[in-house]
Each structure stands twice: as C-alpha cells, then as structure tokens.
Amino acid sequence: MSKSNNVYKDAFNRCLRLLDETKSLPSEPELGTLLGVSRTTVRSILSRMEETGLIAWNKRNKTVLRAPEPEDFFPEEETDSLAEIIERSFMRRLLTEGAEAGMQINELELAREIGVGTTSVREFLIRFSRFGLIEKRRNSHWVLKGFTRAFALELTEIREMFELRSAAAFAALPRESAVWADLERLEEEHRQLASEIATRFNEFSELDERFHRLIHRASHNRFIVDFYDVIAMIFHYHYQWNKAQERERNEVAVQEHLAYIAALKSRDPGKVDAACRRHLKSARQTLLSSIPEGRQAQPA
Amino acid sequence: MSKSNNVYKDAFNRCLRLLDETKSLPSEPELGTLLGVSRTTVRSILSRMEETGLIAWNKRNKTVLRAPEPEDFFPEEETDSLAEIIERSFMRRLLTEGAEAGMQINELELAREIGVGTTSVREFLIRFSRFGLIEKRRNSHWVLKGFTRAFALELTEIREMFELRSAAAFAALPRESAVWADLERLEEEHRQLASEIATRFNEFSELDERFHRLIHRASHNRFIVDFYDVIAMIFHYHYQWNKAQERERNEVAVQEHLAYIAALKSRDPGKVDAACRRHLKSARQTLLSSIPEGRQAQPA
DNA sequence: ATAATGTCTTTTATCGTGAAAAAACATTTT
DNA sequence: AAAATGTTTTTTCACGATAAAAGACATTAT
Numbered sequence: 323m324s325k326s327n328n329v330y331k332d333a334f335n336r337c338l339r340l341l342d343e344t345k346s347l348p349s350e351p352e353l354g355t356l357l358g359v360s361r362t363t364v365r366s367i368l369s370r371m372e373e374t375g376l377i378a379w380n381k382r383n384k385t386v387l388r389a390p391e392p393e394d395f396f397p398e399e400e401t402d403s404l405a406e407i408i409e410r411s412f413m414r415r416l417l418t419e420g421a422e423a424g425m426q427i428n429e430l431e432l433a434r435e436i437g438v439g440t441t442s443v444r445e446f447l448i449r450f451s452r453f454g455l456i457e458k459r460r461n462s463h464w465v466l467k468g469f470t471r472a473f474a475l476e477l478t479e480i481r482e483m484f485e486l487r488s489a490a491a492f493a494a495l496p497r498e499s500a501v502w503a504d505l506e507r508l509e510e511e512h513r514q515l516a517s518e519i520a521t522r523f524n525e526f527s528e529l530d531e532r533f534h535r536l537i538h539r540a541s542h543n544r545f546i547v548d549f550y551d552v553i554a555m556i557f558h559y560h561y562q563w564n565k566a567q568e569r570e571r572n573e574v575a576v577q578e579h580l581a582y583i584a585a586l587k588s589r590d591p592g593k594v595d596a597a598c599r600r601h602l603k604s605a606r607q608t609l610l611s612s613i614p615e616g617r618q619a620q621p622a
Numbered sequence: 623m624s625k626s627n628n629v630y631k632d633a634f635n636r637c638l639r640l641l642d643e644t645k646s647l648p649s650e651p652e653l654g655t656l657l658g659v660s661r662t663t664v665r666s667i668l669s670r671m672e673e674t675g676l677i678a679w680n681k682r683n684k685t686v687l688r689a690p691e692p693e694d695f696f697p698e699e700e701t702d703s704l705a706e707i708i709e710r711s712f713m714r715r716l717l718t719e720g721a722e723a724g725m726q727i728n729e730l731e732l733a734r735e736i737g738v739g740t741t742s743v744r745e746f747l748i749r750f751s752r753f754g755l756i757e758k759r760r761n762s763h764w765v766l767k768g769f770t771r772a773f774a775l776e777l778t779e780i781r782e783m784f785e786l787r788s789a790a791a792f793a794a795l796p797r798e799s800a801v802w803a804d805l806e807r808l809e810e811e812h813r814q815l816a817s818e819i820a821t822r823f824n825e826f827s828e829l830d831e832r833f834h835r836l837i838h839r840a841s842h843n844r845f846i847v848d849f850y851d852v853i854a855m856i857f858h859y860h861y862q863w864n865k866a867q868e869r870e871r872n873e874v875a876v877q878e879h880l881a882y883i884a885a886l887k888s889r890d891p892g893k894v895d896a897a898c899r900r901h902l903k904s905a906r907q908t909l910l911s912s913i914p915e916g917r918q919a920q921p922a
Numbered sequence: 923a924t925a926a927t928g929t930c931t932t933t934t935a936t937c938g939t940g941a942a943a944a945a946a947c948a949t950t951t952t
Numbered sequence: 953a954a955a956a957t958g959t960t961t962t963t964t965c966a967c968g969a970t971a972a973a974a975g976a977c978a979t980t981a982t
Binding site for chain 4: 623682728
C-alpha cells in the first residue's frame with residue numbers, strides 16, 4: 323500500500339482546530355509553516371475542506387463557512403506515523419509480555435504481527451538500537467538486552483553525570499541569557515501545578531521533560547542533549563505501564579524541581595549541585611523501585 | 623540484484639589463508655565458528671574449493687590438495703559489505719569535498735552516486751545519525767551539521783568525562799580480574815611498537831583503539847562503551863585524510879599510553895587521573911589542530 | 923549417543939516500484 | 953516587485969519480491 327497519508331490527515335485535524343478561531347484562513351505558505359507541512363499538503367487539506375463545505379476557497383479567499391463537527395475529523399489512529407505505531411507496538415511487547423533478556427527479535431515476525439513491511443521494522447530497530455535495549459548480531463537477528471536493573475543503573479549513571487554538568491553550566495550563564503526567562507516561566511508553571519496537584523498530577527511528566535531539556539541545552543553539547551531522548555523514552559513508556567503512587571511521586575518531584583530552580587536562580591554552584599543531586603537521587607530510586615526484581619539478564 | 627554474496631567471498635578468502643596451515647580442514651560446524659558464518663556459507667566455500675581443485679571433499683574428509691594461488695582469492699573490493707561501501711563513500715564526500723555545515727543530504731542522489739538502492743542509504747544514514755554529524759528534518763531531508771571545531775569539542779568533552787570515569791573504575795578492579803592480564807599484554811605490545819616506531823608507526827591506531835576500549839569496558843556501562851564507537855569512527859576517518867606528523871603524533875601517544883598503563887598498574891587514583899588527563903589533553907590538541915579553521919558551522 | 927553431514931525452511935539484506943509529500947518552477951494577483 | 957497561487961518535478965516513505973545467509977530438521981557416520 324506504499325505510503326499512508328497520515329501527515330495529511332494529522333495536519334488536516336490540526337487545521338480544523340484553527341477554523342474555530344478565525345473567519346478566514348491565511349495564505350498557503352503561511353498555513354504550511356503553521357502546520358509544519360509543505361504547500362502540497364496544505365492544498366490537499368484546503369481541497370477537502372472545500373469539498374466538505376467547511377470553507378469557500380477561491381484563490382486567496384478561504385472563508386470559513388461553518389464550525390467543524392466531530393465527523394469532520396479523521397480518526398486519531400489514522401494520524402499516527404508508521405514509526406509511532408511500530409514503536410508503541412514494540413514497547414508494549416517489551417514491557418507487558420514477559421520479554422526476557424537474551425530473547426531474539428525477529429524482523430519478519432514483528433512486521434507480520436504489526437501488519438507493516440519489513441523495511442519499516444528494520445529502520446525502527448536501527449533507530450531504536452541507540453537506546454541500548456537491543457543489539458544486532460551481524461548478518462543475523464537482533465537480541466533483546468532487556469529492561470533490567472542493570473540497564474536502569476547504567477542509564478541513570480550517565481544521566482547524573484550529564485545533568486550535573488549541564489546544571490553547573492546553566493548556573494554559570496550570564497544574567498542576560500534568555501534561559502532565565504524560560505526558567506522563570508517554568509517555575510510559574512510548577513507553582514501552578516503544585517497548587518492543583520490533586521487533579522493535575524498527570525500533567526507532570528510533560529513539564530518534567532521540558533524542564534530537564536532546558537537544563538541540558540545549557541551544556542551546548544549535542545551528545546548530552548541527544549542523550550535526553552533515551553531518558554525521555556524510558557520515562558514515557560515506563561510510567562505508562564507503572565502508575566503506582568503516581569500522584570505522590572509527582573508531588574515530591576514538583577517540590578524537588580522548585581528547590582532545584584531556586585538553586586539555579588541563586589547561581590551558587592554548591593547549591594545547584596546539591597539540589598540537582600537530591601532530585602536525581604530520588605528519580606533514580608523511583609525508576610529502580612518500579613523494576614520487578616525477577617526480571618534479570620541471563621548470563622551469557 | 624537483491625543481495626551480494628560478500629559474506630561468502632570474504633569468508634572464502636579467510637578460509638584460503640587457513641589452507642596454508644593444515645593438511646585437512648575441520649568439520650563444517652567448526653569451520654563455521656572459526657569464520658563466523660553459518661554452515662550454509664561454509665558448504666558453499668567447500669564446494670568452490672573442491673571445484674577449483676584446492677581440496678578433495680568427501681563427507682568428513684577435506685584434504686588440502688594444493689596451496690592457494692593469488693588467483694584463488696576473490697578481489698578485495700568484492701568482500702566489503704554494502705554498509706562499508708556506503709560509509710566509505712559518504713565519509714569521503716564529507717571529508718574531502720567541501721562539505722559545508724547546513725548542506726542538505728539527498729538520499730536518492732547518494733544512492734545513485736554510489737550505485738545502490740535507497741533503502742541501504744536510508745539505513746546507513748539512520749545508523750550514522752548517532753554520531754551527531756547529521757540530523758533528520760521530519761518528513762524531509764537530512765542536514766549535515768559538519769565536522770566542525772564545535773563538533774570536536776563536544777566529542778572530546780564527553781570522551782574525557784567517560785574515560786576519566788572508566789579509568790578510575792579500571793584501577794579499582796580487583797587484582798584477580800582478567801583485565802590485568804589484558805593490560806599486561808597491551809603494555810608489551812606498546813613496548814614492541816615503541817622500539818620499532820620508525821617503521822611501524824602506522825600500526826598505532828589499531829592498538830590505540832584496543833587500549834581505550836579495554837579501559838572503557840571497565841565502566842560496565844553500555845552507553846560509555848558504545849560511545850567509543852563515535853570516537854573510533856572519527857579517529858579512523860579523520861586520520862586517513864590527515865597524515866601530517868603521523869609518526870611524531872603516534873610516537874608521543876605511545877609514550878603517553880605507557881605512562882597511563884603504569885599509572886593504572888599502580889592503582890593509585892591520583893596517578894591514574896593525572897596520566898589519563900595528560901593523554902586526553904594531547905589527543906584533543908591533535909584532533910583540534912587538524913580541523914581547518916575555515917570550516918565553520920553556518921549560523922542557524 | 924554424539925556429532926557430523928545432507929536437506930529443507932525461515933530470515934535477512936537489498937532492490938525496484940509507486941504513492942505521499944516536499945520542493946522547484948511558472949504564472950498570476952496585489 | 954513581492955508574495956501569492958497554479959503546475960510540474962523530485963524526493964521520501966513504505967511495500968512486495970528475490971537471492972544470500974542463517975537456522976532447523978532429518979539422516980548418516982563414528
């Protein structure tokens with residue numbers, strides 16, 4: 323079936339939401355940048371909007387005729403890219419089924435199970451390999467290394483090394499730097515969330531990621547910045563399958579972040595180091611405590 | 623043309639070299655492990671050796687009939703895997719031609735130029751992306767970040783962080799650990815090389831890699847171990863295109879290694895740290911001095 | 923009974939192909 | 953003239969197909 327048009331469908335849905343706000347749409351190039359797609363895709367979107375009576379389209383005139391109904395939207399599941407579908411499917415296998423370390427991964431089988439071509443699965447596995455959870459045997463299959471205690475420890479070791487360095491670099495940034503305003507804004511968001519933690523605790527992980535990425539960016543080192551992808555991926559999936567004490571965990575973490583932010587604002591290296599260590603230590607504890615003790619690597 | 627049989631050809635050549643040493647070949651499974659290929663490939667090799675009169679093959683009997691001639695070997699260039707071919711080709715473009723940062727990379731063009739399918743090029747680029755030299759724009763082309771001074775600095779920053787930690791871990795290893803024997807052997811190889819440096823200086827880089835990998839392995843951290851792939855790749859290609867003062871550079875490095883090894887053997891953390899820093903500092907200098915000043919990243 | 927050989931099946935590596943999406947070019951509108 | 957729209961070309965993404973290589977199963981030899 324060659325290629326799905328999920329880019330178009332996703333952009334279409336996002337464009338529908340724009341309709342509520344204005345009486346007429348901007349120019350094609352402008353819409354393109356707004357939606358992050360090419361003009362070709364924008365024009366497909368406009369065509370369909372015209373066909374379904376959402377807008378009247380005549381050259382530069384794109385007048386909104388009616389508000390979008392639920393039926394106008396493409397189903398959510400049709401807007402995901404193949405890579406996302408494969409990733410989710412693979413992670414579910416990894417985290418829910420008894421995926422033992424040492425197990426082999428079969429490209430063909432995975433592809434059939436998910437209902438996609440082998441090329442996409444191969445490319446996914448290559449991309450995924452940098453997370454350190456799988457390894458390729460030359461001319462042969464992939465081997466699962468497993469989401470083990472060892473993995474978590476190795477991951478957090480690097481994370482701590484990188485974040486301590488980034489935090490120190492952050493604190494040393496000149497007062498004029500734009501990051502201080504970003505930090506200020508994040509602090510405010512943390513305060514907001516802290517005050518409504520009882521109902522909004524599940525919004526924490528998104529804020530968490532933005533906060534840590536801001537800090538890591540201060541390192542000005544692509545390897546440090548990129549490594550946060552590994553952490554983000556692990557946390558994203560891991561907590562989807564592990565909701566125990568989510569509220570308490572996040573409540574503690576928000577407070578740690580606030581202390582960490584205060585330390586950064588003080589620009590005192592000693593305070594920054596201490597606050598950073600405190601938060602990373604509890605993050606490590608949280609991750610480790612959620613790994614079932616039984617799931618251990620097989621001896622080679 | 624689907625798939626080349628370079629695995630077979632390469633294994634065949636390596637098997638030819640075995641012929642010199644014995645009067646008859648071992649069993650098929652044994653040969654398989656020896657050459658690192660499956661029995662299927664072993665049997666193809668044996669078939670051809672029989673056809674070309676190199677051996678007499680009857681079930682378990684594989685008697686060597688004659689010594690291999692130069693004509694028996696497959697040409698070197700037919701034994702490379704596609705991935706190697708693409709990598710070399712890509713790196714040559716990157717390092718010799720004026721590859722400016724910000725330049726876009728075209729999969730189709732690359733594929734046509736090298737004479738391979740797009741799939742292989744795509745997979746190569748995905749694998750290569752972890753080296754931090756290229757970046758993908760979603761739904762679009764790859765962008766070259768360039769082998770710039772900034773890249774070298776970011777790379778060495780991580781390298782130093784990781785190696786200092788690994789070296790400390792190494793020194794703390796118990797006396798019984800097998801690594802001490804490995805280190806002993808490497809030390810001897812270093813001494814050998816040092817004494818014949820005038821003629822064998824170009825053998826250093828291979829020894830260098832083995833030495834540093836041994837140290838990194840002591841970290842017991844897959845992310846640290848894997849990161850050495852980035853360093854090894856950079857050094858491998860970079861020095862191929864930059865032979866200035868190779869002899870002097872390597873002569874200095876060998877001596878630094880010997881001092882580093884002595885420090886490790888002393889197991890004194892202070893000495894290890896000092897020796898490691900000294901070597902890494904000069905390695906960084908070497909790398910930086912070989913980057914043409916003109917090649918700078920474009921402002922985003 | 924174990925380990926090899928012989929045979930058959932499955933999986934991986936790679937290509938060419940075609941639709942989706944981007945990008946380039948040409949034309950019109952303001 | 954600049955910026956939009958209209959049109960065409962190119963590139964990316966994903967598939968099925970096929971040969972190479974691996975792996976599994978059956979048979980034979982020590």
